[in-house]
Amino acid sequence: MNTPIVDFVEKYKKSGTARFHMPGHKGKNGLERDITEIKGADELYFAEGIIAESENNASELFGSAHSYYSAEGSTLAIKAMLTLAAGERPRGERPLFLAARNVHKAFVYGAAMLDADVEWMCSDTEHICKCVITPDLLDEALKKCRRKPDGVYITSPDYLGNIADVKGLSEVCDRYGVPLLVDNAHGAYLAFLEENKHPLALGASMCADSAHKTLPVLTGGAYLHIAKKAERFCQSARSAMAMYASTSPSYLILQSLDACNKYLAETPISKRQRIVDFVNAERERLAEQGIVTEGDECLKIVINATASGYRGEELAEIFREGGAEPEFCDGDYTVLMLSEFNSEEELNCLKNIFSSLKGKPPIDTAEFKLPKCERAISIREAVFAPSETVDVALAEGRICAVPTVSCPPAVPIAISGEVINAECVKALLHYGITHISVVKKQTKKKRETT
Ligand SMILES: Cc1ncc(COP(=O)(O)O)c(C=O)c1O
Incomplete structure (x- = not known):
């Protein structure tokens, strides 16, 4: 497989051409591979040129109608995916998505940009990142949906390594004629296993994959994949990406995708299979030591710490003390992400730390209940309204403005436009969130007396 972007930059670098173009570093101090959109790039x-050619290579590998590069993560690809699906709504009507509740905040911002309505599918769950939607649950939700949604949206795999039954869900979506949109930020590698478990291969219409999370790609590199069965979305895909993206994408990221x-x-594949x-x-081995792990993802070790x-x-x-930095932890879980680029020495380091762990009686945690909050205003109104940050303890009764969650896992507990209730305050505090952005109360305008 060729590498047209890498080759172009290499040739340019070797040519010694004097750079009278952006960026300002002029390729000095080790930055000679960082170029901009010069002639031929x-x-x-x-x-239409080297980038299209490289994307065609990616499309072939993933089996998509087309795979579009993002130099701004899945965050950009998710917004573009929603925009494309919303584009099928008749003019003048507000888009509607049926979504599993454990969305990344990029979804909320995307919905705000499109002024979309969202109906949420919730499962009983013990963690905000987890929301297992079965085909039966989806069928029920689609039956109850106030109108036909423009897309069913799920996150699979989730941050805790749970993989949805994408095949079953896509069959339900096909029956209702609704595209299945998958936040596959954590699962780009799923196409490159002994059995292809990528959502595209299992019937999804579009997916957003963070190449950088699980493949050897620089941070920020991602794909928007459009399935062959949903090829109609290709026509507007580039403009949907451009709507939210910088006009100066990083060529370092593009080269790494290439x-x-x-x-x-x-x-x-045997190289990955080893991991x-x-x-x-x-x-x-951990189970034998009384350490509880969860999730079905094969490149993550998710320890249910409290259990x-x-x-x-x-x-x-x-x-950390043993010399290994995990991906994520909160009160309940610790998540480790691996890839074939972890050296034998690093794997041994992990093994040694694992050996030192001994399961203890489970810690009783306050039961977590996913809050069910009433919607007061639309997501768009809430995200764009004047807002202020208040102490969570004082937030009851206020309307959530922008999603106040840090990354990782960036899964909002209160969704923009919802009224924060007592249950929600409890859930926010459970996740250590002490301050939240709320919509400013409207003060009555003083009458002009002149
Ligand atoms: C589930 C999920 N979706 C989307 C994103 C956003 O991905 P990116 O960082 O590539 O923009 C993340 C980031 O952590 C994520 O965990």
Whole structure:
């Protein structure tokens, strides 16, 4: 598989051409590969040259109608995906999405930009990142939906490594004629396993994948994939991306996406399988030591800390002291992400830390209940309204403005436009959120007396 973007930049670098164009560093101090849209370099959102050629390689690898590059993460691809689906709504009507509740905040901002309504699907869950939607649950929700939605939106895999039954869900969506949109930020690698488990292969219409999370790509590199069965969305895809994106995409990120194609085409799956086997073996060993792991993802080890007698943060500190930095921790969980780029030495380091862990009696945690809040105003109104930040303890009765959640996992507990109730305050405090953005109360305008 060729690497047209990498090759172009390499040739340009070697040519010694004097750079009288952006960026200001002029390729000095080790930055010679960082270029801009010069002649021959193509243009990401009007791609016809080397970028289009490279994206065609990615499309072939993922089996999509087309895979579009994002240099601004899945955050951009998610907004574009929603925009494309909303584009099918008759003019003048507000878009509607039926979404599993564990959305990343990019979804909320996307809904705000489109002034979309959202009907939420919730499952009984013990963690904000988890929301298992079965095909039956989806069928029920679609039956009850006030009107036909423009898309069903799920997050799979979620931050805790749970993978949805995408095949079952896509069959339900097909029956209702609604596209299945998947936030697959954590699952780009799923297409490159012994069995292809990527949402596109299982019937999704569109997916947003963060290449950078699980593949050898620079931070920010991502794809918007459009499935062959949903090819109609390709027509407007570039303009949907351009609507939210910078006009100066990073060529360093584009080169890494380009190089990744060659890597994926030429690397035997057995190289990744070695890590999958390692993860499975370590999960079994941990279980023997009384450490509870969860999730079905094969490149993540998700420890249910409280069920193992620890706090998530406490476990994370044990990993740090042992020389390993985890991806994520909160009170309940500690998450480790692996890939074939972890060296033997690093795997041994992890193994040694695992060996030191001994399961203890589970810690009784206050039961977490996903808050059910009433909607007062639309997501768009709330996100764009004048807002203020208040102490969570004083937020009861106020309307949530922008999603106040840090990354990771950036899954909002209160959604913009919802009234924060007592249950919600409890849930926010459970996740250590002490301040929240709320819509400013409207003060009556003083009458002019002149
Ligand atoms: C589930 C999920 N979706 C979307 C995103 C956004 O991805 P990116 O950082 O590539 O913009 C993240 C980021 O952590 C995520 O965890």
